[in-house]
Amino acid sequence: MAEPEDDKVAERYRALGREEPPPELDARILDAARRAAQSRPGRRRWMLPASIAAVIVLSVGVALQVQRERSDLMDQPATPAEAGKAAAPALKPSPAPAPPASDNVMRAPALERKPQDLPARPAARSGSLSAGRSVEASPEQWLTQIAELRRAGRDDEADRQLAEFRRRYPDYRIPQPIRQKVEPR
Amino acid sequence: MEATDEQLMLAYAAGDAAAFDKLYARHRGGLYRFVLRGIKERGVAEELFQEIWMRVIEVRLRYAPRARFTTWLYTIAHNRMVDHWRKRGLNIVPLERNDVDDPVPLEPAAEPAREPQRQAETNEQLERLFRALEALPPAQSEVFLMREEGGLSLEEIAAATGSNQEAVKSRLRYAVAKLRGALDG
Numbered sequence: 001m002a003e004p005e006d007d008k009v010a011e012r013y014r015a016l017g018r019e020e021p022p023p024e025l026d027a028r029i030l031d032a033a034r035r036a037a038q039s040r041p042g043r044r045r046w047m048l049p050a051s052i053a054a055v056i057v058l059s060v061g062v063a064l065q066v067q068r069e070r071s072d073l074m075d076q077p078a079t080p081a082e083a084g085k086a087a088a089p090a091l092k093p094s095p096a097p098a099p100p101a102s103d104n105v106m107r108a109p110a111l112e113r114k115p116q117d118l119p120a121r122p123a124a125r126s127g128s129l130s131a132g133r134s135v136e137a138s139p140e141q142w143l144t145q146i147a148e149l150r151r152a153g154r155d156d157e158a159d160r161q162l163a164e165f166r167r168r169y170p171d172y173r174i175p176q177p178i179r180q181k182v183e184p185r
Numbered sequence: 186m187e188a189t190d191e192q193l194m195l196a197y198a199a200g201d202a203a204a205f206d207k208l209y210a211r212h213r214g215g216l217y218r219f220v221l222r223g224i225k226e227r228g229v230a231e232e233l234f235q236e237i238w239m240r241v242i243e244v245r246l247r248y249a250p251r252a253r254f255t256t257w258l259y260t261i262a263h264n265r266m267v268d269h270w271r272k273r274g275l276n277i278v279p280l281e282r283n284d285v286d287d288p289v290p291l292e293p294a295a296e297p298a299r300e301p302q303r304q305a306e307t308n309e310q311l312e313r314l315f316r317a318l319e320a321l322p323p324a325q326s327e328v329f330l331m332r333e334e335g336g337l338s339l340e341e342i343a344a345a346t347g348s349n350q351e352a353v354k355s356r357l358r359y360a361v362a363k364l365r366g367a368l369d370g
Contacts, residue, residue: 009364012314013333015307021217025231029238030206036242037202171264173347 139165139172147181155184190254198245209238212258215334219259222334223266223326225319233269237262252344259335260345263327270323310368317367325360328353 137145142165149158162182165172174182188196188204190211196204216237221230240261248257318326324346331337331345339357343350 006361006365009314009361009368010333012311012368013318013364016311016315016318018214019218019221020214021231021234025235026209026213029235030209032239033197033205033209033242034202036245037197037200037205173260173264175344176347176349 139169143174143178143182147178150182150185158182159184191250194241194245194248194254195250198248205242208254212255215336216258216262219330219334220262220266222318222330223323224269229269233262233265237265240265253341255335255337256341256345259331259337259341263346266323266327310370313367313370314364317364321360321363325356325363328356329360329364332357 142161146158146161146165149155149161188207190208193204193208197208217230217234220234220237221227224230224233237258241258318329321329327346328342331342332339337345339350339353342348342357343353346353
């Protein structure tokens, strides 16, 4: 596009005028930018859910401890004569193990996220392709997984994932090379 | 040496509000004219302009300089404008044949100025150019304005609009031809 006639159009275009945003619009945007920078959401968003997670972990821990103590008390023989009878039940495996604390910790970050950041991520649904059920995939990772599904011939699943991806990230522009890998052939 | 746009955006993401001020100062005029001349209604254009910058602020922590900042910025702008056209029942991306078949939608040329004054001629020429720009199909005016206001290359425009480079080239060629026609009267 470097033909002289194009240059003439560009030159005339520039002569049209240089409208600029009104000062109040500038002020609104700059003010929003400053407030966002001061809020440092990266740090604060992490602290709140971490606190919540800690409280949940502690609460679950305390509840389990109370439950164990109560069941120990019930299993404890009242007299030495009952001790023999009680010995066998005492060897029974304890009730269903409590969910590991790490699960709570891993889930906690979801609490800090805004609704638009809470897609039903594919990691929880994609079976062998998932990295772990609590690990959330970024949009790029998600697309990679869809591409893997497509390559593996699992087109139905890939179609579903792609539709879900587009629903979750309507603004996300899938780069052309990746689009070729994730879209139906 | 002055910081690049990408460095400024990363600095802003890290909490440096002054970096945003510089970045905004660099792009406010071009982006404003891009939106204003693409949308044509000042009120709506200012709303969209603000939304585009708010989006930049909102996603700052996820920003990664994979391309020029300008390309990224105009990608956001393109997406917002597509949303706008969709709400109005229009599609910004035409079939390629529309580019070819679309007659030049110019206003009838004004009567040639009788006065041989150069300034009057210039004003008239600019008026015709302005009207021709307004009359361009959105996909063509978008490409032209991205080049003129954003300084984007064909490749960058293709990336920002999710089109292929040939389509972009074609739209730009038709846009320039129509504008040139308007200049020639």
